[in-house]
Amino acid sequence: MKVSFNELQGMGRKAFIGIGFEEGDAIDAAEMVAWMEAHGLGGVAALKKGLDYLLTEDPARTPTLVYQDADFTVLDAHNHSILGNASLALELGYARARARGLSITKIRHCHNRVLVIGYLSRLARRGMNVTAFWRNSHEPLIEQVVGFKAGHLVPEICVYSLEDIPDDTEKNDGITLIMANHVDLLPSLRSDYALTNLMRQTEEDLEQQRGRALVEGLEVDDQLWRTLKTLADRLLVEASEASRSGAGAGKSDND
Numbered sequence: 001m002k003v004s005f006n007e008l009q010g011m012g013r014k015a016f017i018g019i020g021f022e023e024g025d026a027i028d029a030a031e032m033v034a035w036m037e038a039h040g041l042g043g044v045a046a047l048k049k050g051l052d053y054l055l056t057e058d059p060a061r062t063p064t065l066v067y068q069d070a071d072f073t074v075l076d077a078h079n080h081s082i083l084g085n086a087s088l089a090l091e092l093g094y095a096r097a098r099a100r101g102l103s104i105t106k107i108r109h110c111h112n113r114v115l116v117i118g119y120l121s122r123l124a125r126r127g128m129n130v131t132a133f134w135r136n137s138h139e140p141l142i143e144q145v146v147g148f149k150a151g152h153l154v155p156e157i158c159v160y161s162l163e164d165i166p167d168d169t170e171k172n173d174g175i176t177l178i179m180a181n182h183v184d185l186l187p188s189l190r191s192d193y194a195l196t197n198l199m200r201q202t203e204e205d206l207e208q209q210r211g212r213a214l215v216e217g218l219e220v221d222d223q224l225w226r227t228l229k230t231l232a233d234r235l236l237v238e239a240s241e242a243s244r245s246g247a248g249a250g251k252s253d254n255d
Contacts, residue, residue, distance in 0.1 A: 001225060002217035008044075009034040011225070014232035020059035021084060029083040032118030037218050039154060040209035041117060048224045050081050050112040059084055063107065071096060071103055077110035082175070085110055086119050090177065094123050097179035108174040116175060117146055117155065123179065124148035124155070131185035134175040141165050142198065147186040154206040156186050159199040 003011075012030030021029060036043025063075040063085050073092060077085040089107050096103035113134045120130045129150045136142040141162045148155045178185055 001220055001222055003220050003225070004217055005034050005038050005214065008037060008218055008220065011228050011232060012047075014235050015228040016083070016231075018231035018234035019054060022059070025059070025084055025087060028087045028119065029115075032083065032086075032115045034218075035118035035121060036115060037220075038210050038213040039206045040213070041114070041157075041206075043115060043118070044218070044220050044224065046112055046115050048221060050083075051224070051227065053111065054081050054083065057081065057084070063089060066108070071100055072106075073103070074106045074108065076108045077174075079109045079111065079173075081112040082107070082110050082116050083112055086116050090116075090119055090123060093177055093179050094126070094128055097128060097181055101182065102178070102180045105177040105179075106174055107177070110174060113175045114144070116177075117157075120146065120148055120155065120177075121153060124150060124152055127151060127181075129180045129183060129185050131178045132175060133178075135172050138169075138171055141169065147184075149184055149186065150181075152203060154203045154210070156203060157199065157201040157206075158197070161196045161198055163196065 009030045012033050013026045016026035016029045017023065033043040033047050036046065057080050061078060061080070063077045063080075066074040066076050068074070073089070073096070075085075075089050085107060089105055093103045093105035114136075116132060120132060123130050127150045128148075130148045132146045134144055136144055136159070142159065143162070144157070144159045146155045146157050
């Protein structure tokens, strides 16, 4: 089925609140998904893939600080989705980069990492150069790099696989974010090992996709849309129960 950007964002916000996200986190998560889908980056597919995990996670459990100094921060997301763990970590990195020129933020043990691209767009619009790196898989070894120029609405994206895996390669289920005030950090393929460029998307590619999406609408799986509506209904039920509990005569003359 086809929906508009605003419909997807609005339904997503209600669904995330129904799952248990705080209002601000729900708005952020819904915007990430809708932004990704509008730019042809599979936001809906990523949400569908990770939704079962989201429903078992505790939204109240925030990332744990593992290490920090003036320029470098390491957080543990406890195998949770990036949807509920990105905002605070990215804002911390942004604040440090603004103050010191450059910052590095590492979020360990998280999934749905591709959805972070939607949030990085916000930081770029606020004048920050941002690069994100993560591994999509380990067998085969596939890595993804996303780079935003400060002030630009869309990134350049590079996905590649390594043909010869270095002997000292370790599993990496986190994401690394590098932010800089005054230096472009765009992805460029340079390696001593043989690799295959699986995908490269330029800013122009993504802008064209967004233009088509605004005209044609966004394709959403029917079953996923029904699931989102069911989750959103939790919000309506809670609101109705709260309304009923507050109805009737009160104990105060000021009621």
